[in-house]
Amino acid sequence: MGVRGLRWIPVCAVAVLWCVALARAALEIGGAAAGAAAVVAGGWGLSVLPVHCVPKSRADEQAARARRAVRRMAARVRGGRGEPGAG
Incomplete structure (x- = not known):
């Protein structure tokens, strides 16, 4: 793996951590957790919109x-x- 391949390691690590946090928030049963899960999921959805067009x-x-x-x-x-x- 070259230097160019090594740059994907932190990207993948952050993506995995984000997915774990989202799953944890979504699966936790409680009043505040549902709102937090919606904010986390909504933030992820907004971050992939092409707002820079x-x-x-x-x-x-x-x-x-x-x-x-x-x-x-x-x-x-x-x-x-x-x-x-x-x-």
Whole structure:
């Protein structure tokens, strides 16, 4: 497993912990537990909604701006300008 595969370990751990907490809250019998389970389940459902959607033209502009910024930073690093202690 490479370095890229290792980044999934904490993601999976958090997902498992979330599922265990949700199951525990949902299966617990009591007045307050039902409300807490609804909040937990509702929070999970809201977190996967695509609330970050923007029109395609604006998304393309933002992506182009980000690509230009990355190219400028890479050029600085390759050219030796802007590095700490270089001045």
